[in-house]
Amino acid sequence: MRTKPHIVDDQATALVKKAVAKKGWIYRDLPKDYGLDAEIEIVKKRGSVTGALIRLQIKGTGTDRGKIRLKSKTARYLSVSLIPVLLIDVNVTTGAIRALPVEQDHLSPSKPTAKTISVSMKGSFQLSEGWKDIKKIAVEHQTSILDINRYTLYNASAQLIRYIDLLINFGGDADIMLKWMRAFAPDDALTSNYGYAVHL
Secondary structure, three states: OOOHHHHHHHHHHHHHHHHHHHHOOEEEEOOHHHOOOEEEEEEOOOOOEEEEEEEEEEEEEOOOOOEEEEEHHHHHHHHOOOOOEEEEEEEOOOOOEEEEEOOHHHHOOOOOOOOEEEEEOOOOEEHHHOHHHHHHHHHHHHHHHHHHHHHHHHHHHHHHHHHHHHHHHHOOOHHHHHHHHHHHOOHHHHHHHHHHHHHO
């Protein structure tokens, strides 16, 4: 049965989709069963896609409540998302769209057993005025992920080899490994291994 809340949610989603399209960014619907409704990909002014993403939890209403109600399990899921999340509050009567970046403290239930939580939209911004902030959140997150990937993806096997080397040849003692490196290791080995031994 198509209820009024379903209709309002569809209207809210349509308004957000229209706003994102007007900005020239990419809007993608997500499966509804995971607590996230959509994701946005940032597009540069000349039309090139960036891969920088932000996800949306969209709530529609006919009034300005100043709060969003979420199921506690949805709030927990949003709080551990690996991609930044915006809570979107849409007044389908006026067309006003407010966005609030999800922070851990926004999603803490008043009681551990609470089935739902009420999230204040205090600190939110009008979507039409917040594109710069949204881009900053998405791009900063993308940059941090790429930095981690560069370190782990390209060094994972080398890190394992260095760790095994430390265990087998130096008895797991990083100080002995450092002393040996300083005395005997070629420059390229110092470059790749020294930081690892210091880290340990």
